Amino acid sequence: MEIFTAIRKDHEKQRLLMKILVETTGNSESRQKYFTELKAELAHHAIAEERHFYSPLMESDNTIEPSRHAIAEHHEIDELVEKLENTDMSSSAWLIHMKSLQELVLHHLDEEEHEFFQQAGKVLTAAQKQKLADEYRHEMEIQES
Numbered sequence: 001m002e003i004f005t006a007i008r009k010d011h012e013k014q015r016l017l018m019k020i021l022v023e024t025t026g027n028s029e030s031r032q033k034y035f036t037e038l039k040a041e042l043a044h045h046a047i048a049e050e051r052h053f054y055s056p057l058m059e060s061d062n063t064i065e066p067s068r069h070a071i072a073e074h075h076e077i078d079e080l081v082e083k084l085e086n087t088d089m090s091s092s093a094w095l096i097h098m099k100s101l102q103e104l105v106l107h108h109l110d111e112e113e114h115e116f117f118q119q120a121g122k123v124l125t126a127a128q129k130q131k132l133a134d135e136y137r138h139e140m141e142i143q144e145s
């Protein structure tokens, strides 16, 4: 498996969790459960992706700028997650912030998949693409354990 496939699989999980979350209402059990899951998914993915995808790509002149951009977006996502954590789940503001988070994350994932992967594909060798996938998946297992 290539690193792009490994990352895409986890992006799909995030998309699904966000799709479910914007359909939840009030301070419900499902809202709590899926938000906890989404927070973990986002946090673990950002760590594994920064360590085993962006970090090696920071070494190339061709991918340093987009890597920085993506990492900056991870911070924006973190801040919005924090805002949600500090908002009462039973208030209407929660869903508004959740929809902003969904918009931001979807933008980020699409940019990674449709722009950054193409640039990274030219910089990484076939062996690196495989190796990074193994490292990325191993890191996700550690984070999730």
Ligand SMILES: [Fe+2]
Residues within 6 Å of the ligand: 046, 049, 070, 074, 108, 112
């Ligand atoms: Fe990312």
Ligand SMILES: [Fe+2]
Residues within 6 Å of the ligand: 007, 011, 045, 049, 109, 112
């Ligand atoms: Fe990602």
